[in-house]
Amino acid sequence: MNRNVDIVHNWMKENIKDDWITVDMTCGKGRDTLEMAKLAQHVTSIDIQEKALDQAKVLTQEYSNITYIHDDHTNINHYINDFINLVVFNLGYLPDGDKKIMTNSDSTLMALSKIYPWIRKNGYLIITCYLGHKGGKKEHDTVKMWIDHYKNFEVTVIDSGKRNSPITYICKKISLDSR
C-alpha cells in the first residue's frame, strides 16, 4: 500500500455519502472499488484485463452494489447512464501482473474526456499517476495539462516531492461549464 492510496482511501471515508454514484476507471485488484463499495450507493468498475476483474470480484464478494465491466476504459461512455459523484483513476499496471498492459497518455486522455461530462457539479475526479515506469512521466504531464485546461476544477495535489513517487490530483468540478 503506498502513501497516496492511504490518503485517497481516507478521503473516501471522510467524503463519500451513501447515495453517491461512483466509477473506478482502473479496477485492478479492486482495492479502490472495495473502499467505494463500502461507502457509496453504487460502483461501476472497469478494467481491460479479465485477470484483474477476477481478483477484484473475490476481494469484493460481500458487496452487491458493484457492476464490473471487462473493456477498455476509453469505451466507458457505453456503460454510463447516470451522473457521477466520484470517478477514480489509479494509473499504471496491475501489481504482479503483465507490465506490458498499462495505461498510457493517449488512452488516459481519451478516457478522461469521455467520463468528464458525466461528473456532477461538485462531483470529484481523483487521478493517481506513477512516474517511475516507462511512459509514466509523459502520462503525468498529459493528465496535468488536461486538468489545467479545465478552469472549473478546484484541485488538491498530493505529492511527497520525492523522485518518482506517485502524484495524486483530487479535482472538484465546481461548475458545469463543459467543453
Ligand SMILES: C[S@@+](CC[C@H](N)C(=O)[O-])C[C@H]1O[C@@H](n2cnc3c(N)ncnc32)[C@H](O)[C@@H]1O
Ligand atoms: C495500478 S492498477 C489499478 C489498481 C486498482 N485501482 C486497485 O485498487 O487495485 C491499473 C489497472 O489499469 C488497467 N488498465 C490499463 N489500461 C487500461 C485501459 N485502457 N482500460 C481499462 N483498464 C486499463 C490495468 O489492467 C490495471 O489493472
